[in-house]
Amino acid sequence: MAPARCQEDGDLEKLVNVGFGNTVPSSRIVAIVNASSAPLKRLKDEAREDKxxxxxxxxxxxxxxxxxxxxxxxxxxxxxxxxVQRLAGGERKGGGGEG
Structure with a gap:
């Protein structure tokens, strides 16, 4: 399955599926990290406060x-x-917690 793309300023941009039909433009992604550490929980709380x-x-x-x-x-x-694999271009079948 080919990755979705959106048009931005006349160019096609790759969209990365982050689960359940939600996509993020690949050019906007700075980092993808595991959610288990305490600093990331603080980052999540700060983002919630900042909307x-x-x-x-x-x-x-x-x-x-x-x-x-x-x-x-x-x-x-x-x-x-x-x-990360989707961002690199290869969709992996099954797993990953996605429904």
């Missing part, structure tokens, strides 16, 4: 956190490794 938290988990457990160049923090139920 820059996007929850794309559909009520599932957060497995990865995506940080964008606009300082938005996106929560995903998909494994970090799966999102």
């Amino acid at each position: 820059k938290l996007i929850d794309a988990t559909n009520g599932r457990r957060t497995r990865s956190i995506i940080i964008t160049d606009s300082d938005h923090v996106i929560l995903s139920a998909v494994q970090t490794e799966t999102i």
Whole structure:
């Protein structure tokens, strides 16, 4: 399955599936990290206070956190490794906590 693309300034831009039909433009992603550490929990709380938290988990457990160049923090139920693989261009079938 080919990755989705959006048009920005006449160029096609790759969109990365972060779970449950939610996508993020690949050019906006600064980091994709595991959600388990205390510093990242603080980052998530700060983003919530600043109204820059996007929850794309559909009520599932957060497995990865995506940080964008606009300082938005996106929560995903998909494994970090799966999102990285999608960003690199290869969709992996099954797993990753996505429904």
